[in-house]
Amino acid sequence: MRHALSALAIIAMSGTSAFAQRDFDQVEIKTTEVAEGVYMLEGAGGNIGLSVGADGAFVIDDQFAPLSGKIMAAIAEVTDKPVEFVLNTHYHGDHTGGNEAFGEAGAHIVAHDNVRKRMKEQNILPDGSTAPPSPDGALPIITFSEAMSFHWNGQDIRVWHQSAAHTDGDAVIYFKDANVVHMGDLMIN
Numbered sequence: 788m789r790h791a792l793s794a795l796a797i798i799a800m801s802g803t804s805a806f807a808q809r810d811f812d813q814v815e816i817k818t819t820e821v822a823e824g825v826y827m828l829e830g831a832g833g834n835i836g837l838s839v840g841a842d843g844a845f846v847i848d849d850q851f852a853p854l855s856g857k858i859m860a861a862i863a864e865v866t867d868k869p870v871e872f873v874l875n876t877h878y879h880g881d882h883t884g885g886n887e888a889f890g891e892a893g894a895h896i897v898a899h900d901n902v903r904k905r906m907k908e909q910n911i912l913p914d915g916s917t918a919p920p921s922p923d924g925a926l927p928i929i930t931f932s933e934a935m936s937f938h939w940n941g942q943d944i945r946v947w948h949q950s951a952a953h954t955d956g957d958a959v960i961y962f963k964d965a966n967v968v969h970m971g972d973l974m975i976n
């Protein structure tokens with residue numbers, strides 16, 4: 788009986804911290820081209836958006852830190868250009884975990900003003916757990932309040948803030964010419 792109870796307790800505990808318990812070694816990154824030069828990368832955590840072309844790679848969200856090497860390798864499969872920008876749709880750790888590694892590799896991290904603010908503070912996550920402040924190297928260095936645009940890889944990439952949504956710093960990204968939208972966790976499929 789004792790054993791049965793402790794097994795249940797472990798299951799209950801791992802349920803609340805599924806991300807921490809996940810074995811990232813088992814994760815494979817799956818790349819899908821959704822429009823010319825625009826890809827979706829699936830691994831663990833929020834799906835990654837990727838624009839490639841003559842200007843360089845533009846990445847939307849970067850999942851968890853232990854996956855950065857695999858994500859970079861998957862990007863290198865479709866482009867030989869460096870990652871110039873990483874845009875975070877919101878501050879959650881399954882969308883910003885790779886920021887530090889991508890920043891160190893030369894990418895400029897971009898996000899809404901409140902993403903930077905939240906990442907500098909201790910955060911309460913949706914499952915009730917807390918996340919410590921992010922290291923300086925992971926913080927967005929370009930931030931916006933309402934909207935911004937990138938004119939990159941032959942695309943007009945519109946970015947706007949969706950207020951009062953999944954967090955207080957959600958961004959929606961629209962690739963106008965490719966007619967592709969990345970909504971972060973505003974739409975979980």
Ligand SMILES: [Zn+2]
Binds near residue numbers: 877879
């Ligand atoms: Zn989220």
